[in-house]
Amino acid sequence: MxxxxxxxxxxxxxxxxxxxxxxxxxxxxxxxxxxxxxxxxxxxxxxxxxxxxxxxxxxNSLAQSLLRRRSFTVGLLTNDTYGRFSLPLMSGVSDALVDAGVSVFLCNVEDDMRLAQLHVEAMLDKRVDGIIATGKRIDRHLPVDLANLRIPVIYAFTQPDPDAVGFESDDAGGARLAVEHFCRLGRKRIAHVTGPASFAVVHERARAYREVLAEHGLPVAEPLLGAWSEAWGHEAVGKLFDRRAGRAEAPDAVFCGNDQIARGVIDALRERGIGVPDDVGVIGFDNWEIVAEATRPPLTSVDMNLSALGREAGLALLSLVGGQAAAPGIRKLPCRLVVRQSCGRPPDG
Missing domain, CATH: 1.10.260.40 (lambda repressor-like DNA-binding domains)
Structure with a gap:
């Protein structure tokens, strides 16, 4: 041998x-x-x-240390009423905990402080081994104080308490993936249509958008800010392609702040006789598959990897309950770009 x-x-x-x-x-x-x-x-x-x-x-020694608490349960608190973000995150949490024989209970607190406190008290009465707090946006805290509970708390996709452990997606990194992909495809005039200025992620993504364009020597236009809706995406196309707006050349690519905006952009471009992706490439954000795959053409989109984020949060909770210390602060997890037909092919085919 x-x-x-x-x-x-x-x-x-x-x-x-x-x-x-x-x-x-x-x-x-x-x-x-x-x-x-x-x-x-x-x-x-x-x-x-x-x-x-x-x-x-x-x-697993960590799992055994968790199971010695004898409740076999973890609470997941959220104000994400529609489950757009909390359900894929919960899937990852469950995947991390199932081999420890631990069940996850989801409680929707909406934005009601009294309801949230009732759910927390019920979880404590049931002797849950820990709580994972999540929400519908990363820059808002859930309407309940979780800072001084006698059990570990992990935050995922919501604003954490000071000195707590939090997980969130790298929104700036996700925006970079989208804009750099357009640059590789040879797009030269890349516009950005996104959500309201009151969201922190709007500014994080816009900053990354500007940085990538500057790095490639491409013209930087101010992002168009509006609602997280198809209607706003449709309206934004009028602003981008109206010659009276003083634009020398129309965009050949549009990076959108979410998939609903992107779908509105594509519909409006089609109504104007502008081809997607031949004339204009479009990329969304969130990779909401029910929207992205049903769009015509199917939508390229940034995926925030919420299931993986939930799994990391679940493993972190196992570790805390097992007695291991964790440094406070926010851990950012990378996004990924799911490429479909809406952004086109590179010049060499």
Whole structure:
């Protein structure tokens, strides 16, 4: 055998989910059996233990430290009434916690301080092991004080308390992905149509937009600010393509602050007989698939990776409950660009 032979790849550790599936029980039942907890027959408990031994399952030490609290639950608080951001985030949280046999309970607090406090008190009464706070925007705090609870709290996609741990998407990095992609495609006159000035992300993305254009030596136009709606996207096209507005040349690309604006932009361009992407490329933000994939042509969009963000928040909560310290502050997670047909191909095809 040659001395430079590659080593065999390491085996992936067996998860609690695999033990539960092989034993024909739920993840929670498997977890309780292996931790000497819960009410079940001796035969069931022994079958689960034998299955774990046969598969070579080794319990995660952080998960065990969490399970010793015996509630097997985590609370997820949100004021995102429609679930646009909280549901994909919750999916990631659940994925991070399921192998510890922990369930996630979602409570919608809307923007009601009294309702939020009632939900928090109910969670404490149920002895949840921790709380993840999330919302519909990253620059607003939920209408409840979570700073002095006796359990760990993680913030994800909402403004954290001072000295707390928070996770949010890198909006400026996401904007860079979009504008740099347009530059690679050979677009020279890139406009930016976005949401209200009261949102912090509007300014973060606009700053990144200006920086990328300046780096490429391209003309920088002031972003058009309006509502997060298709109607505003439709109206903005009139402002961009009206010759009386004093623009020497119309844009050949439009970077939009969300997918609804982008859809309005594309509809308005079609009504004017302007081809997308042949004449004008369009990129949105959020990658709301129900909108992006149904747009004609399908919409290229920046995805904030909310499921991954939720998973990181869940793992951070496991770590805190397990007794590990975490430095306070906000962790920014990268976005990704999902390329579809609305932005066109590079000049070389």
């Amino acid at each position: 040659s001395s430079d032979a590659s080593p065999a790849p390491a085996k992936t550790p067996v998860t609690l989910r695999e033990v539960a599936a092989s034993a024909g029980v739920s993840v929670a039942t498997a977890s309780k059996a292996l931790n000497g907890q819960g009410r079940m027959t001796a035969e069931t408990r022994e079958r689960i233990r034998e299955t774990a031994q046969r598969l070579g399952f080794r319990p």
